[in-house]
Amino acid sequence: MRSTPSPIETRLIILSTGAKGISAILLHLDLKTFIFLHRNNFNMDSMEAFNSSLINESSGLEVKFLGFSLPEIYVDVGIAICIILASIILAKLLYIFVERYMKRLAKRTKSDIDDKILEIVHKPIYYIIILLGLQLAISHVLISLNFEHLVSPVTGLVKAIAIALVVWILTKVSDILLYNFGDKIVSKTKSEIDKEALPFISNVVKILLYAVGVMIILDQLGIDISPLTVGAGVAGFAIGFAAQDTLSNIIAGFFILIDKPFKVGDRIQVGEHLGDIVEITLRTTRIKTLENNYVIIPNSELITREVINYKLPKANIRVFLNIGVAYGSDPEKVKEIVMETMKKCEYILDKPEPKVFFVEFGESSLNFKLVFWVGSYTEKLKALDFLHTTLYKRFAEEGIEIPFPCRTVYLREEK
Secondary structure (H helix, E strand, C coil): CCCCCCCCCCCEEECCCCCCCCCEEECCCCHHHHHHHHHCCCCCCCHHHHHHHHHHHCCCCEEEECCEEEEHHHHHHHHHHHHHHHHHHHHHHHHHHHHHHHHHHHHCCCCCHHHHHHHHHHHHHHHHHHHHHHHHHHHHHHHHCCCHHHHHHHHHHHHHHHHHHHHHHHHHHHHHHHHHHHHHHHHHHCCCCCCCHHHHHHHHHHHHHHHHHHHHHHHHCCCCCHHHHHHHHHHHHHHHHHCHHHHHHHHHHHHHHHHCCCCCCCEEEECCEEEEEEEECCCEEEEEECCCCEEEEEHHHHCCCCEEECCCCCCCEEEEEEEEECCCCCHHHHHHHHHHHHHHCCCECCCCCCEEEEEEECCCCEEEEEEEEECCHHHHHHHHHHHHHHHHHHHHHCCCCCCCCCCCCCCCCCC
C-alpha cells in the first residue's frame, strides 16, 4: 500500500497555463510531501488533482515570515509602510542636511540670494519626497489587490499636489531673482523700476507659472487640456488686439524706466506743455505745469516725440538775455553796469563766470547779450526778474536811455 502524507504544509500559487502546462509553483515543500509525490509517480496530469486538494485544504495563500504564517496582503501592506517610512527618513535627512550644512555654507557667501532660496525650498522638498513615497506605497498595494485601474488616478493626484508645490517654489524663487536683479539696476541707474516695473513683471511671471501649473495638473488628472490651450490662445490674441494701445504704453513705460531720459522732479517740455514730472507709471507720465495743472501724457507719445529735459545733463542751465541802449551811450559804461548787477544777483552762479558782449548795431539801439548760469530752471525767472528791475533803475540813474523802436520818415515836397 502507498503511504499517505501527513497534513500538507505546502502553500501553492495556482497558475493557469493550460491543461498540459505547469499549473503550480511549489513555494514550501516538506520532505514527506516530496516522497509522496515521487512514489506516486507524480506527473503533469495529476497536478490538477493535487492543486485541488491543496486549495480545499487551504483557505487562502499564506507566506512564512519569522516562523509565522501571514496572508500575502499583510506583507504588501508592510512593504508599503516601509516605503512610506523610508521616504520620511530620507526627507528628514535631507531637511537636516540643508539646515545644518547648506544654510551654513550659504551664510558664508556675499549675496543673500542663496539664503532666501534655501529658506523657501527646503520645506516643500521635504513634503515632495514624502508624497513620492506615498505614491509608490499606494501603487504597490493597489497592484497587489489587482486594482491596477486605480493606480493611474491616485498617481495623478499625488503628482498634482507635488506639481502645485513646485509651482509655488518657482513663484517665490522668481520673485527673489527678479527683485535682486532689479536692485542691481536701481543701484546703477537710480531709476524707479523697482516701484513700477518689478511688481508688474512679478505678477506677469506668477500668472504664467500658475497657468502652466494648472495645465500640467489637469493633464496629470486625466483631463483633456486641448480645448483649454486653444481657448487660451484665442483669448490671448483677442486681448492683445484689443489692448494694443495699452501694451504699447506699457512697453514704452519699461523703456522710460530703464533708459531714464527723465525722472520724477525733472522739468521737461513736450510740445506746448512745460512743467515738472510728478509721477511716472507704466502707462502714463504726469506733468505739473507752471499754471499748476496736471497734464497726463501716454508713454508711447513720449518716446516718439521730442522731449526737452531742462535738468539734464545737469540741473545748471545757461541763460541768454538781450538788452539794448540808445545810440550815443558809452558801451564800456554799459558793460560795467551790467557786470556789477549780475554779480549782485544771488541766483546767478559765479562759476562759470557771467559775461556780457556787445553784439550788434541795431536799427534803433546798441545791442548787448548777457550770458550767465543759474542753479536750476526754477531760478531762471527769478534771475531775469532781478536783472530787468535792477538794470532799468541803474540805466535811469546813469542817464542811459533804453530806446524803443522808432522810424524817421522824411516827406519830400513836390513842386
